Amino acid sequence: MSETVSANDDIIELVQSHADGDDKKFYVIAMQIAAKAARLGHTQFAQELRDLVTELRRKTHHEAQLATIKTRGELESFATISYPDVRFNSMTLSPDNQKQLYNVVVEQHQRDKLMLYNLRPIQQLLFAGPSGTGKTLAAKALAGELNLPLISVRLDMPIGDTATKLRSIIDISQETRGVYLFNEVDAITADGGEARQAINLLLQFVEDDYLNNLIIVATNHPQSFGYATLRRFDQVIKFELPSGDEIRSVIENRLAVFTPMKASWEPIVAAADGLSHADLAVAATNAVKRAVLNGKIGKSAGDFEEWTEYLCYELEERKRYCNTDCEGQT
Template identity: 40%
Template structure:
């Protein structure tokens, strides 16, 4: 018999819980064990059955993974959501988009990589100024993969549970091993400040060391995404622990105009000469541009029109610029 008792129990457990990825992973282990024992024909047939079953599943419409609301202690550590944002909805630099498409491709081909002993990218570090799309990226990754998004705000966690932060982080990573999802650690610089900084204290050191240990052990089934506004402040050891780092910048003029036009897609913008607004978008983040577009749209709608005037949009952009420098 090529499958051990432990394998059979694990297969039944995975099937009962509906965890297809774990089920296939165990089946592949059985195939590999069979091949080592010389049962090459059986191993080949088993791999073919697994590939065919996975292909059939992929061809069916994907059913969304239900959002599991955290309970007990976890409820005080993270929030759960099932986002609707897709990667195609985002305006990104080509370098960032290419990196994220690579992540999604590897995640979707997880089973094929695991057959050869490799794991897909599953630990991401996103850094860049506020409002440039880091949190939205985590939402898009969750949506594209049909997974829940669990958000952990590290600044609040550290301030609320000082002295217990490491144990709380262990709870979160234990959840990542049990529930496949995208886990977003927001405000990551609250945890990852350079350990050589003079203001560093023993507690912060212990928290960071614990996080590094948990990150190293993070299962490939879930994605761990850390977002920071201050990448330059992060300990260099952190960069080595992540599979991929993606840097975000304020949008270029063309990207800024795309953000505005996307947000105003439901409005009549035929009178807007976009090139005339380009200079007003400089240094505004994606989030600030969206707020300017929404302000102009609301003004038009409440004035009884569905047409955006160039003057309304330029006024809204100037207001966002004024607030930025206030």
Template identity: 40%
Template sequence: MLNSKAEGDDEQFYSIALQIAASEARQGRRTSADALRKAVDAARSRLGAPVPIQFAQPRGDLEGLIELKEPRYILKDVVLDAQLRLRLDDVVKEQAKRDWLREHGKRPARRVLFVGPPGSGKTMTAEALAGQLKLPLFVIRLEALITRFMGETAAKLRLVFDETQKRRGVYLFDEFDAVGGKRNATNDVAEMRRVLNSFLQYMEEESVTDSLIVGATNHPELLDRALIRRFDTILSFQLPSDEEVKRVLLAGMRPLKHGRLSWTKVLEAAQGLSQAELSKAAEDAVKSAILDERDTITTDQLLRRLSERRSMQEAFKNPESR
């Protein structure tokens, strides 16, 4: 314990302190156990940096395979459905008090699957989870993970899961269906079946760090059912409601002012657009106002930007119509 403090490894120091608290609790000394836990919680809350300094960019075999991103958001920065926010708060609470759960033979939720349409906030929410937990966000680069050489993808996957055991963090597998597709899919090959079987095995392994593994997919119907059962919780993201549309657009238009907006027209124009598309429409309106030396955004200007985003969306839906 003293060595970890001398070496500046605060997380290890706190982990040992909580192990002592657990031992005290098992021996019936609840008062001292509670005092130790509260002291650790207070010390952790005083840490200023959202990401511990010892988490450096992965190197060696992991360089190019795992990308470190410093979280820019916490959960309050993401516009989320109330029920979805409650479930995310449960994940955060379990992770933040994981030592308490292990004291009673339970483990925190650490395998989470995000499903929903493109632009619905899945990637941003993974980043916000990392920010909320004051952990680094590690993004798995699928273009580096998946190769055409037999056995190489599974070997790289092993490296990733070994890293989750060494460095506590949030590990994001975006476009997760590329790894977790059904084993009986018509375009399946033996190598990808082996990769999926390896993934199933690695997901079941005990974790000493309780690193959070987040899979995100736009196509949950493509995922193998056995893989879905390995996740502790599955969270569904939807296109924003009218109230959420307002919140996204108002946040995106800051710090400029806006006139008396016709929300009926704006909401009609925003139908079917994702959070990402709404944010970009608001940002485009702000940039135009800045370049035109205006400090106010009008309904017509916002409608124009929403219409442009819808046109882009339609172009991708009907590429042959151009």
């Protein structure tokens, strides 16, 4: 009887704390209910309740962080915050990239152990490589593996008061541990004046941040960075265009169950040579849509042959589009 009365009191307190908007008290009572349930042998219920409270705390924290950016109206188009669910096992990575990224996660997870010996985990990364090779996706995966928010800052916006906005991001970083991705840095490295002030501020942030954040700067043109700049980063990770088995892996990951078991991969890989991960994904999606609409997703040899032709055609089209686009920019 006393246990029932106690449980009823807990529920009333829980509801009252929610009505009062007292999140801290709400979490405490919920965890107390879980602890009592565990002592009574209701272990599964107790664990499910703990998991729910943990997830609710994470979402509440996420909303508070998102509100911080939204309340600073000038940052809404400049920075976004998210909790990616991407993991390394859903990506196609070269052996070198896989080893480098996993090492970052290991050091971050064991940062306390390193600090005992006055050592600092990898915190400042430069992602270098052509557009579409997975730099942004890798940043999302790092955030997902570390269960941290990803604060993505766009530097390809009109310069305006970029330096002021960067200072606002730095202020946020003092309060919010996360993965900070500074994308399209090439947009400001080529200019002078205020752009130079902005890049100097960014590099100073990279060098001085000791607040457990992971800082990632992404560039398509690493050659624009001199040695003095590169040495500010703990590690430079180069992302290359996929080739051979990587091409097949990217396409298979994109298509999943639609991947033909007997596709002729040799002409597909040849047609895909020189395309980025993003281009391969677009071509593969277009090909499978054509196959579906034309009824060529069966098991006959003819279907496999036509499906291969669809994919090769889409890959060649994508290559022509990319070449035309590049020529237009020169």
